[in-house]
Amino acid sequence: MWWASARDAHPTLRGLLDEDERARSGRLRQPAARALHLTAHALARTVAAAHLGVPAGELTLTATCKRCGGPHGKPLPPGPLGLSWSHSGDRVVVAVTLGTEVGVDVERIAPYARETAERVLRGPERAVLAALPEPRRPAGFVRYWTRKEALLKATGDGLSVPPELLHVTAPDAWPRLLSWSGPERPRLPLHMYDLDAGAGHLAALASVGAPVRPAAHDGSALLAAAVAAADAPATPRDLTPLTSERPVAP
Known part of the structure; x- marks a missing residue:
């Protein structure tokens, strides 16, 4: 990078x-x-x-x-x-x-709307986010988002695949795709990495096939x-x- x-x-x-x-x-x-x-x-x-x-x-x-x-x-x-x-x-x-093929996403940590979380996160992800102390929720949401965005960039789908179809690990856990709902899941292995983006930002990297x-x-x-x-x-x-x-x- x-x-x-x-x-x-x-x-x-x-x-x-x-x-x-x-x-x-x-x-x-x-x-x-x-x-x-x-x-x-x-x-x-x-x-x-x-x-x-x-x-x-x-x-x-x-x-x-x-x-x-x-x-x-x-x-x-x-x-x-x-x-x-x-x-x-x-x-x-x-x-x-x-x-x-690779995808990368960086995002500034900022407040988010509950409607946004409901639109892009799966039920278990929303539950994990809600259980976090309130000051940690913005970073938790951005961690979820960067992982999903990096994956969808790597596969070439972008936001034509709704992010809520992807279920990824909790913000504090090692980044990994848990499930991809629907018939369009890539057949090749998907790999994710959290990146150090500096103060006030979070980022993730994903690759398709090889790590x-x-x-x-x-x-x-x-x-x-x-x-x-x-x-x-x-x-x-x-x-x-x-x-x-x-x-x-x-």
Whole structure:
């Protein structure tokens, strides 16, 4: 995983995004939301492009819905690279693997509505959450949510599968899928990992098929190097220490 923050947003990074990404960024009204969007997409492109040996601005990410075949869904780079990213609050995370589909989610810990918990949690999960001391419930809810979101990103389903169909372990327990209701449960094994997302945030990682070994890297430094490289085109390739910090292959 490569971690960064909204503070890493820099106008130069817009040059790494494709036309659609720049258009979506421009439609965001809040400066904080635009900063997170820019940081996340620029970091995802920089990491994936460095692995594939292409300029980040020339990287093609395609999305095909696994249900309808339309041009939407999980963005994928070419080749055997698994890629996922997420942002919330002040945190941005990009996960990349070789040969294994992956999903990652980070969320800021914040108060939640009871209606939201009733909509996305199963009955046993709601009971566990209600039994927690009230000050711990926001983090407990976010722990449930990040695990489910990471799983659904890894499988490529996203929120087309209602999160309440998934039953995961309690917030204080080792992350594991207990059940997936309905006929669309993936046949390959699913693996989950809780991540250290820093103060005020929680995050989770999931992989499909093979397990992975999560390793954290400095995405802020990576983006700073990308900005410097754009300002000095004579040395555009020195973007990342990926030769010594390659993601773990399954």
